[in-house]
Amino acid sequence: xxFFRKVLIPVEAKQFLVDKLPWxxxxxxERERDNKVIFCDMYRLKTxxxxxxxxxxxWIVDEQGKHIYVVSPETFAEEFEEATV
Numbered sequence: 001x002x003f004f005r006k007v008l009i010p011v012e013a014k015q016f017l018v019d020k021l022p023w024x025x026x027x028x029x030e031r032e033r034d035n036k037v038i039f040c041d042m043y044r045l046k047t048x049x050x051x052x053x054x055x056x057x058x059w060i061v062d063e064q065g066k067h068i069y070v071v072s073p074e075t076f077a078e079e080f081e082e083a084t085v
Contacts, residue, residue, distance in 0.1 A: 010083055011063050013076070018043065018056040026068070027054060045070055 014024045026046035045054040048067045054060070059076040062068050071079070 009063055011061050011080070013059050013061050013071075013080065015073075016043070016045075016054050016056065016058050016060060024060050026060075 016024060016027060024045075028044055030042045030044050043054045043056075044051045045060060045068075047069055049069075052070055054070050055072075057073045059071045059073065059080075060068065061071050061076075061080075
């Protein structure tokens with residue numbers, strides 16, 4: 001079996017904090033409904049692949065304008081480190 005390493009690509013990242021306005025571009029609040037009853041507020045992010053759910057403290061990663069996606073705080077801490085470019 002061959003082993004591979006991800007190519008290191010500088011990315012821009014912003015942490016989404018529900019209580020900190022303004023939210024990053026592409027984030028909006030949506031209410032989950034069933035028969036006109038609101039269950040909870042949901043947050044969504046426009047990504048390269050459509051839209052996806054985003055939670056408080058998740059990170060929004062932008063790979064040089066090619067892909068925008070959401071990363072949990074735990075995964076972000078494991079897979080990303082601050083870099084100077």
